[in-house]
Amino acid sequence: MEEKRILVVYFSGSGVTRQLGQAIAKTLGCPSEEIVPVGKPSSDAKQLEIQPLKNDPSQFDVVILGTPVWGMRPSPPAQVFLMRHAGRLPALAFFCSFGLFGGGSTVKELTRLAGKSPIADLAVQRTRVQRGQYQDKLKQFIDKIG
Numbered sequence: 001m002e003e004k005r006i007l008v009v010y011f012s013g014s015g016v017t018r019q020l021g022q023a024i025a026k027t028l029g030c031p032s033e034e035i036v037p038v039g040k041p042s043s044d045a046k047q048l049e050i051q052p053l054k055n056d057p058s059q060f061d062v063v064i065l066g067t068p069v070w071g072m073r074p075s076p077p078a079q080v081f082l083m084r085h086a087g088r089l090p091a092l093a094f095f096c097s098f099g100l101f102g103g104g105s106t107v108k109e110l111t112r113l114a115g116k117s118p119i120a121d122l123a124v125q126r127t128r129v130q131r132g133q134y135q136d137k138l139k140q141f142i143d144k145i146g
């Protein structure tokens, strides 16, 4: 069987979600790309623009989308990515990093915005990302995708 074409796409405000996204891409040996907001990332998602991506997500078999948890929800740049691409996206997986709470509600909101359930999801607390203490969870996540 041909290898799945997988793309990791993430927004990261302070680097934690980026670290997680890059670890996922490295493990899968796939490209990754950062969502870059035009203006303040904290703007209302309805007003916010993001820069066009270098890769076309519709050309992949799986898109893995990552975001920090902001106010128990996905960050506005990740919301905008889904709003722009919904309907043309392949199978999806979601990951997020958070300080204390909100991984579950963030995955739920990403699912609602995408209009379909992810094939895998991963939520890791910031301190665990920073200490590299997420390998078991990462393996379970990757196993569902690969």
Ligand SMILES: Cc1cc2nc3c(=O)[nH]c(=O)nc-3n(C[C@H](O)[C@H](O)[C@H](O)COP(=O)(O)O)c2cc1C
Pocket (backbone or CB within 6 Å): 011, 012, 013, 014, 015, 016, 017, 018, 042, 067, 068, 069, 070, 071, 072, 073, 097, 098, 099, 100, 101, 102, 125, 126
């Ligand atoms: C505006 C803002 C809102 C946040 N809201 C939450 C929250 O509701 N729950 C939580 O656990 N962490 C919250 N955090 C913490 C981030 O989710 C956490 O630090 C995350 O790992 C940051 O990822 P990043 O470095 O990729 O931006 C918030 C951070 C910011 C800046």
